Amino acid sequence: MNEKMIQTFARYRDxxxxxxxxxxxxxxxxxxxxxxxxxxxxAGPFQALMRGRGYNLEPVEGIEEAFLLHGxxxxxxxxxxxxxxxxxxxxxxxxxxxILDPRPGEVILDLCAAPxxxxxxxxxxxxxxxxxxxxxxxxxxxxxLRSHIDRLGILSVLVCCYRGQAFPLRRKFDxxxxxxxxxxxxxxxDGLPPTRNENAKVAQHLVRVQKELLRHALAVxxxxxxxxxxxxxxxxxxxxxxxxxxxxxxxxDLLPVQIPLPHSQGxxxxxxxxxxxxxxxxxxFYPHQVNSWGFFIAHLRKRS
Amino acid sequence: xxxFASEAERKEILDYFSxxxxxxxxxxxxxxxxxxxxxxxxxxxxxxxERILDQLKVESAGIPILRTKTSLWxxxxxxxxxxGLHATRNVIDLEGGALKAFLKMEPIDGPLPLEPGFVIVxxxxxxxGCGVYGKGRLRSQIPQPRGRSL
Numbered sequence: 001m002n003e004k005m006i007q008t009f010a011r012y013r014d015x016x017x018x019x020x021x022x023x024x025x026x027x028x029x030x031x032x033x034x035x036x037x038x039x040x041x042x043a044g045p046f047q048a049l050m051r052g053r054g055y056n057l058e059p060v061e062g063i064e065e066a067f068l069l070h071g072x073x074x075x076x077x078x079x080x081x082x083x084x085x086x087x088x089x090x091x092x093x094x095x096x097x098x099i100l101d102p103r104p105g106e107v108i109l110d111l112c113a114a115p116x117x118x119x120x121x122x123x124x125x126x127x128x129x130x131x132x133x134x135x136x137x138x139x140x141x142x143x144x145l146r147s148h149i150d151r152l153g154i155l156s157v158l159v160c161c162y163r164g165q166a167f168p169l170r171r172k173f174d175x176x177x178x179x180x181x182x183x184x185x186x187x188x189x190d191g192l193p194p195t196r197n198e199n200a201k202v203a204q205h206l207v208r209v210q211k212e213l214l215r216h217a218l219a220v221x222x223x224x225x226x227x228x229x230x231x232x233x234x235x236x237x238x239x240x241x242x243x244x245x246x247x248x249x250x251x252x253d254l255l256p257v258q259i260p261l262p263h264s265q266g267x268x269x270x271x272x273x274x275x276x277x278x279x280x281x282x283x284x285f286y287p288h289q290v291n292s293w294g295f296f297i298a299h300l301r302k303r304s
Numbered sequence: 305x306x307x308f309a310s311e312a313e314r315k316e317i318l319d320y321f322s323x324x325x326x327x328x329x330x331x332x333x334x335x336x337x338x339x340x341x342x343x344x345x346x347x348x349x350x351x352x353x354e355r356i357l358d359q360l361k362v363e364s365a366g367i368p369i370l371r372t373k374t375s376l377w378x379x380x381x382x383x384x385x386x387x388g389l390h391a392t393r394n395v396i397d398l399e400g401g402a403l404k405a406f407l408k409m410e411p412i413d414g415p416l417p418l419e420p421g422f423v424i425v426x427x428x429x430x431x432x433g434c435g436v437y438g439k440g441r442l443r444s445q446i447p448q449p450r451g452r453s454l
Contacts, residue, residue: 083430084385107352131350133360146364150382155335155366156348158356171359 001026001190008185008195012234015267016286025288027190032069033060033292034086035094035121037152039128041085050080062260063098065124066091084152089117092186092261092285092295096177096230097121099257099299104129106174111164111217114141116148118177123154135160135167165212172222179230180213182206186232186285186294195233203237210242218251223304226255230297234284236270239296243282244275252300254278262289266298306338306345306365308354313337317344317370320377325424326392335366344370346383379422381433381446388424388431395424396435396442403427406435406444414440 001023009023016022036046043065050057050067055078060066067086069075075088097118102108104126113119113134123132134149136142139161149157162168164180183206184195214229221227231238243266246252254276266282268275282298309317314337321327336353338345347353347366357365369383388395402412406425418437422445425435434445 083432105350107350107356128348131348131352131356133356139363142363149364150367150380151385153367153382153386155346155386156350157366158347158360158362159364160360161363162361168360171356 002194004194005188009234015236015270016234017264018288021288022286025286025291026188028287028291030090030189030293031291032072032075033089033091034067034069034075035089035091035117035124036065036067036086037084037120037124038065039124040083040153046085049085053080060091063091063094066094082151087117087120087148087152089121090293092290092292093117093232094121095259095261095283095285095295096179096228096297097125099259099297100175100177100226100228102126102130102132102175106130108132108175108177109167109173109217109220110134110177110179111167111213111220112136112178112180113159114138114145116145118179119145119157120148120152120154122177123156124152126156128154128156130156132157133160133171133173134158135162135164137161137163165209165216167216167220169219171220172225173220174222174225176217176221176225176227177230178213178217178227180206180210182210182231182233182238183235184232185234186287186296189287203235207237207242210238211245214242214246215251218246218300218302221302223302225302227252227300227302228297229300230295232293232295234286234294234296236267239284239298240267240270240275240279240282241273243298243300244279246300247276247278250303252302254281255299255301256281257283257297257299259283261285264289266296305362306340306343306357308357309337309339309344313339320370321387324421325379325388325390325394327387327390331387331390338365339372340364340368342371342373343368343380344372344377376421378445379424379434384424384434385431388426391424391431394418394421394437395426397426397428398432399427406432406442407446409444409446412442414442416440416442418442 056070114136266279285295
């Protein structure tokens with residue numbers, strides 16, 4: 001494994017249960033996981049169709065639309081992908097939209113939306129009934145987002161291109177998904193390039209941006225509305241510390257989450273810093289618990 | 305930034321799909337039509353849609369169904385995937401060698417039971433996308449890198 005990443009992860013030795021198991025899991029390759037686009041085909045018929053075409057598909061327990069796709073080198077080159085029958089997406093990456101639990105007719109904001117896996121999943125969970133405003137600061141990234149919307153045939157998404165911290169405040173949303181830029185440690189596996197938090201300046205910048213984005217995300221959320229904050233990193237500075245700021249200030253409360261996948265609780269302290277006791281309601285996913293991306297997810301309700 | 309099509313513009317667009325492909329107007333029920341500079345879009349209607357389009361600078365809404373850069377309107381692959389299911393006219397099912405050739409972006413020689421212009425190409429009832437038929441020859445209009453990789 002990359003020496004720099006071993007050093008990066010060493011600071012988590014005391015917070016990751018079975019740390020050696022965690023390191024071993026990083027040496028395993030990712031499985032390709034896909035999400036059936038139930039707007040075009042239900043999960044059952046999708047499974048039958050794919051198996052009929054000779055694909056080795058394995059359901060993911062706890063997420064009915066999720067499957068592992070074995071033996072396909074390029075899952076974005078199949079006819080079924082082109083037809084919009086599925087989206088390639090890590091199955092831990094499907095959890096933020098599931099936890100946000102959008103309802104048909106609601107108006108949802110995905111503040112950092114590209115490349116669009118979570119946006120399109122939100123629209124799918126709403127049965128394409130309602131509106132999802134998908135925002136991303138980088139215009140070129142919205143092209144990828146739009147290509148997924150087109151291919152999946154989703155009619156309820158509006159794409160915007162605001163700087164997240166400057167998203168107009170005049171509109172209030174029923175629910176907000178915030179998956180901000182992060183150091184992406186959770187996407188690291190042996191053989192891949194190191195993630196970007198090895199540079200302390202970059203890490204500090206990310207934390208500042210994440211805090212600004214979360215404050216702004218709460219500002220555009222209606223009172224009583226719910227928000228999911230998620231990252232694909234293990235760094236408590238980018239996770240619990242960010243969420244702690246808005247919980248401690250009384251802007252939002254952490255909500256409990258029931259999820260049928262192995263996970264760990266959020267941390268209540270890290271390197272001498274103590275976080276709100278409710279932080280145990282947040283979720284941490286590690287690759288030795290689930291063979292997918294490492295993830296952090298917190299579910300919040302804005303105080304009325 | 306797309307704007308809402310007027311009633312007359314909506315009728316013109318729906319007439320195009322009806323006349324060219326036999327796609328009934330009811331396939332677009334519950335949807336609003338928006339006009340961009342070079343594209344026509346369809347988006348799910350919602351009580352807040354107009355207000356949001358007033359409040360926010362929206363780059364795109366729903367999916368594009370037509371490219372209108374030239375006077376000859378071109379249906380999009382995304383639009384055909386969604387609405388081509390309802391087509392009864394200028395639609396062709398391909399199989400075997402013809403299907404393989406189409407996906408390899410190779411022309412298929414006719415004559416075929418199609419009118420000249422854009423047509424919908426299907427495989428076993430599934431809409432693959434758009435082709436163009438002229439001078440007795442069918443050519444793929446599926447974006448090339450995508451078509452070649454299938």
